[in-house]
Every structure is written in structure tokens, then in C-alpha cells.
Amino acid sequence: MKHSENPWMYVSVLLGVLLVITVSLNFLTYQSLTNALSGGSLGGIPSGGQAAPIVLPPQNPQPSAPTGPIQVDLSGAYSQGSANAKITLVEYSDFQCPFCSRALPTVKALQQKYGNDLRFVYKHFPLSFHPNAQPAAEASECAGEQGKFFEFHDLLFANQESLSTANYKKWAGDLKLDQAKFDSCVDSSKYKQKVQDDFNEGQRDGVSGTPSFYVNGQQIVGAQPAQAFESIIDQILKG
Numbered sequence: 001m002k003h004s005e006n007p008w009m010y011v012s013v014l015l016g017v018l019l020v021i022t023v024s025l026n027f028l029t030y031q032s033l034t035n036a037l038s039g040g041s042l043g044g045i046p047s048g049g050q051a052a053p054i055v056l057p058p059q060n061p062q063p064s065a066p067t068g069p070i071q072v073d074l075s076g077a078y079s080q081g082s083a084n085a086k087i088t089l090v091e092y093s094d095f096q097c098p099f100c101s102r103a104l105p106t107v108k109a110l111q112q113k114y115g116n117d118l119r120f121v122y123k124h125f126p127l128s129f130h131p132n133a134q135p136a137a138e139a140s141e142c143a144g145e146q147g148k149f150f151e152f153h154d155l156l157f158a159n160q161e162s163l164s165t166a167n168y169k170k171w172a173g174d175l176k177l178d179q180a181k182f183d184s185c186v187d188s189s190k191y192k193q194k195v196q197d198d199f200n201e202g203q204r205d206g207v208s209g210t211p212s213f214y215v216n217g218q219q220i221v222g223a224q225p226a227q228a229f230e231s232i233i234d235q236i237l238k239g
Contacts, residue, residue: 053212072205074088077122078144078153081118081119082119086236087233088119089120090213092211093125094137095160096126101160110226113226117237122150125202127210138189140156141185141190142182142185143172155171155175156171215229218232
């Protein structure tokens with residue numbers, strides 16, 4: 001005589017399977033949220049509230065990250081302040097990067113605070129997914145050729161939403177540059193290789209996103225508050 005099958009047995013099995021799936025999904029959600037809060041970023045802003053850098057997509061092969069203070073090659077780079085200053089602040093930056101624009105007031109505040117003790121050096125690191133970054137960097141070099149690099153640098157960041165060849169030429173006119181010389185420089189991509197060389201050096205120095213700074217070789221990544229720089233600078237000056 002055959003025993004009739006108990007329908008509640010199948011219901012119990014089904015409920016057990018659903019319970020396992022629900023627990024697994026909750027665990028994965030919790031783990032993702034924990035990672036985001038501990039080291040990742042939410043909407044581009046880490047849990048600490050500071051602006052994260054815009055990061056270069058992974059390269060293959062990827063450059064090995066250097067350890068210890070970095071000796072950045074400053075030859076050919078535009079700078080403000082004495083070459084004999086106790087502090088050298090190097091920035092690898094991208095004119096189309098919003099976090100780089102956000103970092104500019106911090107740089108100026110540090111220059112104001114430390115005066116002759118600080119030298120600021122600008123290096124190009126145009127990210128491939130910012131189409132205007134490379135041309136803007138080249139245009140800044142053309143302005144630098146006529147002694148107006150940092151004036152042009154400030155104009156580019158102040159007008160970050162309006163980067164274009166036509167505007168580069170207009171701003172050169174506003175700065176009273178030799179228009180024909182500037183236009184020829186921009187149109188010929190005269191400084192394309194110099195900008196690329198900066199980018200390559202940055203990768204060798206361990207830069208993977210913008211802005212990236214080096215304070216006497218010590219790296220600070222992202223648009224950090226002035227205090228992040230001051231803690232390192234003050235320690236160096238005390239030593």
C-alpha cells in the first residue's frame with residue numbers, strides 16, 4: 001500500500017531555500033555597504049567627507065607603485081616660489097578635473113600661509129576620458145612660453161565648463177599675449193609631447209588620479225583640506 005505524499009514537506013523545503021537566498025543577499029548588501037564606508041566612496045566622496053581624486057582607468061601593464069618619498073623631476077615645469085624653499089609642493093593635475101579645480105583655493109591658501117618657505121610646481125596629468133584636458137594643457141604651455149603660465153592656469157580653472165580652442169585664443173588676447181604666436185603654438189600642438197612626458201612621469205611617480213600632490217616627496221591624493229598639507233609641512237619645518 002503506497003503512502004500518500006505530504007504536501008507540507010515540499011512547502012517546508014521551499015521556505016528553507018527562500019530563507020537561504022534572503023540571508024545571502026542581505027550579507028552581500030551589508031558587505032558592499034561596509035566596504036564603501038570603510039575605504040571606498042559614495043557618489044565620489046569618501047566617508048571622510050573629502051573629495052576623492054578622479055582615477056585613471058586601469059592600465060595593462062600597470063606601473064608599479066613606488067615606496068617612500070618620491071623624487072619628482074621638476075625640469076621644465078612651471079613653478080611659483082623660490083627654488084631654495086624648504087617645502088616643494090608638486091601637483092599633478094588635469095584642467096578638466098572638477099576636484100583639481102576644488103583644490104586650487106587650498107593651494108593658494110598654502111602659498112599665502114607659508115610664503116617664501118613654499119614652492120609650488122605644476123605638472124600635467126590629463127586623463128584620457130577628459131577630452132579637453134590635453135588641449136588645455138598644451139594651451140597653458142603656449143601661454144607659459146610668453147610668461148603667463150599661471151595666469152592662464154587660473155583662467156582655465158575659472159572657466160572649466162568652457163574649455164575650447166576658440167576660448168583659449170580669446171583668453172590669450174585678454175592676457176595681452178602675442179596672438180599670432182599663441183595661435184600658431186596651439187594649432188601646431190607644439191607642446192603635445194611635453195604634456196605627455198609629464199603624464200608618463202606621473203605614472204612612474206605613482207600617480208593614478210587627479211589631483212595628486214607631493215610635499216617634499218610625500219604623496220597626498222585628492223582635494224584634501226589645507227590641514228592635511230599643513231600637518232606634513234609643519235612637521236618638516238620643525239625638523
